[in-house]
Amino acid sequence: MDLKQHPDGKGLEFPCSLELMAFGRNREGFADHVVALLLSHGAQRTDAAVSTRVSSAGKYVAVHIPIQVESRQELERLYGVLQADPEIQFRL
16 A cells, blocks of 8 residues: 555654564574564564464465564664565565
8 A cells, every 4th residue: 555545644653663574484493583683783672472474385484573663764774684684585
């Protein structure tokens, strides 16, 4: 949805808590790798638990990481960190 089409005309309001998702091959340690990557680049975890969901065929895993972000620039920087990692195939 385009931000201009959002019902109340607003996008994210910062600071905010949200959940980043990273998808990759289902291998041991992938979730820990993603969390460590984000923390090493300054991400602030919330108290909510990290969760994972394995694909129906078991080949891929989605890691859901709850974080606190202070600005759009910080959020874009963290997405860039995920995008640059060769183990992460997709992110939301």
